[in-house]
Amino acid sequence: MLAAKTCCHLPLRTLQLQGRADHWRVLKTLSTIYVTPTGRRAYASQAADGNKAVLVTGCDSGFGFSLAKHLHDKGFTVFAGCLLKDKGDAGVKELDNLNSDRMKTVQLNVVKQEEVEKAVEIIRDNLKDPEKGLWGVVNNAGISTFGEVEFTSMETYKEVAEVNLWGTVRVTKACLPLIRRAKGRVVNISSMLGRMANPARSPYCITKFGVEAFSDCLRYEMHPLGVKVSVVEPGNFIAATSLYSPEKIKAIGDKMWAELPEKVKKDYGREYxxxxxxxxxxxxxxxxxxxxxxxxxxxxxxxxxxxYTRYHPMDYYWWLRMQIMTHLPGAISDKIYIH
Structure with missing residues (x-):
């Protein structure tokens, strides 16, 4: 921490890049000062024996589905919140087919307060000892979209925020009484785009920046109560999460273009x-x-x-890019996107 603090107070002229050699010297310095990607960390000793209960949201597919199965294999009792449980989604059926008393799927749309409250009630009723609380909640449920600011409707901004940001806040608040009793954990899934902005991704970036701020505020508040709060910031795992397909991208693009004001269409043009x-x-x-x-x-x-406060599961390219975007002066980091 001392080294990082010292770096932040160096005169600006020491961070100015003067050719390729200086460029790589600064990057090498950053890579030694700041935490390296997860795969290169020395892990702490394990404290929990796995015989605890956790709620994971967004378990229909992607990270949530894989995480629910993994934690079950580790001995956790898993309450898998699924958006499509009531519709008999394939992911839900696979989790149910484990036929385990430690795997319980629950209907959970994080946008709906009544579903969140009902899910917490189900969890409380199924805990072995409710007085000992719920060990953890993993806020994984999320959606994404794309589009430059002038191409994106206010409805889209609100829809993404309702799931990614307010859904995280809503579920966390509902679970906190049980989490506090257990002196447990809150784990929020953010993104590398919660630390660095990206063109055409403002709806998503805004929500993930918000998750980062919410997590920090909550961590400060929960520390005296023995609850630990962590943020996981995945890099580019888009191919693994089923967020997009060529068909979905086309559908989003077609709808976006159709709804644009004629002036915006004319100013930008279809080719752009x-x-x-x-x-x-x-x-x-x-x-x-x-x-x-x-x-x-x-x-x-x-x-x-x-x-850890933050985890960075990403390859070295994205980790280094994130350090550049978040720690170097804007005059330098902006060159990644502004030509």
Whole structure:
């Protein structure tokens, strides 16, 4: 921490890049000062024996589905919140087919207060000892979209925020009385885009920046009460999460273009718009399909005696890019996006 603080107070001229050699010297310095990606950390000793109960939201697919199965295998009692439980989704059926008294799927749309309250009631009724509380909640449920600011409707901004940000707040507040009793854990799934902005992703970035702020405020408040709060900031795992498909990207793009005001269409032009859609298609074909770094980090946050404040399951490219965007002056970091 001392080194990081000292770096932040260096004269600006020492951070000015003067050619390739200085550029790499600064990057090398950053890589030694700041926490490196998860895979290079020395993990703390494990504190929990796994015989505890946790709620995981967004378990229909993606991180949540994999995490629910993983935590069950580790001995946890898992309450898997599923948006589509009442519709008999395939992911829900697979979890139910485990036929385990330690795997309980619950209907949970994090946007609906009544469903959140009912889910917490089910959890309380099924805890072995409600007085000992609920060990953990993992706020994983989320949605995403894309589109430049002038292309994105206010309805889209509100829809994404309702799930990613207010859903996280809503579920956390409902669970906190049980979490406090257990002196347990809150683990919020954010994103590298909760630390650095990205063109055409403002609805998503706004919500994840909000999750970061909420998590920090909650961590300060819960520390005296023995509750630990961690944030997991995955890198590019878009290929593993089923958030997008070429068909979905096309559908979003077609709807977006159809709803644009004529003035905006005229000013930007269809060629510009289509080029942005093409970039999104390229991005969605990239990224890791192995979710294990994220799953392992969440597990560590739930079980370690001293969990980390933030976890960075991402490859070195994205980790280094995040350090540049968050720690170097804007005149330098902006060059990544502004040409």
């Amino acid at each position: 718009f289509d080029e942005k859609i093409s970039r999104m298609n390229t991005y969605c074909n990239s990224g890791s399909t192995d979710t294990s770094p994220v799953i392992n980090d969440v597990t560590h946050a739930l079980t370690a005696a001293t969990p």
